[in-house]
Amino acid sequence: MIFYFSGTGNSRWVATQLAAKTRDQAQDIATLKAVPALQQETQIGLVFPIYAWGAPEPVCAFAKTLPKTEAFTFAVCTCGEEAGYAMKKLAEIWPLRSCYSLVMPNNYILGADVDDEQTALRKIQKAEAEIRVLSEEILERKPVYRVQEGAMAAFKSGIVHFGFNRFARNTRAFYATNACNGCGLCAQSCPAGTITLSDGKPVWGKLCYQCLRCIHSCPQRAIQYGKSTENRGRYTLDRYLKNIGR
Template identity: 35%
Template sequence: MILYFSGTGNSRYVARKIAQELNDELISLNQLIKEEKTDELTSTDKPFIFVCPTYAWRLPIVVTDFIKKTKFSGSNKVYFIMTCGEDTGKSINYIQKLCKYKNWQLKGMAEIKMPENYIALFPVPDKETSKQIIKEADKQIDKIISDINAENEFETITPSGLGGTIKSGITNVAFYKMFVNAKGFHYTDKCIGCGKCVELCPLNNINLKDKKPVWKNNCTHCMACICGCPTEAIEYKNKTQNKERYYLK
């Protein structure tokens, strides 16, 4: 069973390729979280495979919370695959703690570099550069598929030193406290009231009022609303103006 969380498509892309090659069930955590479903998930003869983006050098909090409160039965073997723009810091340490909490056997964690998509702070690469990054990622995805198919453990990621500890620890906590909220998201006169942002938000944090989006207070900064807007009508403060959007379908 492959379960993925994805704001702008990177992790969905990886998860789809794995599911197709392994002929395994593909489940969107976005949809389960959006529908507030915590029904038991069962995988009898295959490991659970989680594919998620890296948020401030850790698993997204919404994914960790979902895993903690959901019952998983059948296999106790699990793989984690994290997409990132740079690195995953010491997220492996937190994944190991999560697996201990769930009584899971961690078969490995892999990181896959994909195009930068956090346009609230960073520019995204141009389309040609993104294609090259994805092309390189495909090679790693093929190796991951081969390892999972053989039930091999992934090659061990050597956790970064003190810098990784700081990034996955202090920086992660500060990032969520200082940046991760919906304040600053707004629409421009390009908005056509299509409701795509409402549909894409995994936390049901956006409503339409008079055919225009209104943000509430529950946001994980997945960038789905801003990057998935068909008319590029959503901005974040003054940080995203004139930046290219990145959304991998």
């Protein structure tokens, strides 16, 4: 079983491909009601995006519920650039035999703009080739640690990641502009279930994973986060692939 969490589709795409190549199933953590029985599983994988050099909080919470297992355990993270010690920290919660990072298009538009089309395509094509290799390694049950950690990983995955979870993950700066037509997609698809519609406009509650699905997926491009996102692009993998005809 391959469990995944994904804001804008990169990690879902990786999990789905991995599942197909290793004859397994991909399961979204955000829609799980309870952890399924895993006694018969020969492999258990986790796939997720990197948030501030760490694993997303719902992934860590889910990993804590996983049983000890004889199955081959592995994790694959997707990141715009580097993962720090995210995988080493996750392995402290749930032992991992193999860890990988895959560089994918960046969706952190609160900090920088989306990748240009060529950069995004180059990342996706490289990731596709890497997925072929790591699927074989997983099938061979080969223990591998191939993670792009980057510089100052201990600091970034320590204090910076702690600060992200403690202070950055709030919804105060989200708002919908007049372009919103009240379609309700943001409320239906928020993995934290934090968005409701009031008078046809989204209202954000307190819990937020900062996956940025709401802001990237809005068909009207109506969601903003403070002033930082007005002039930045939007990205979901599905839309990107459709735009380039794939």
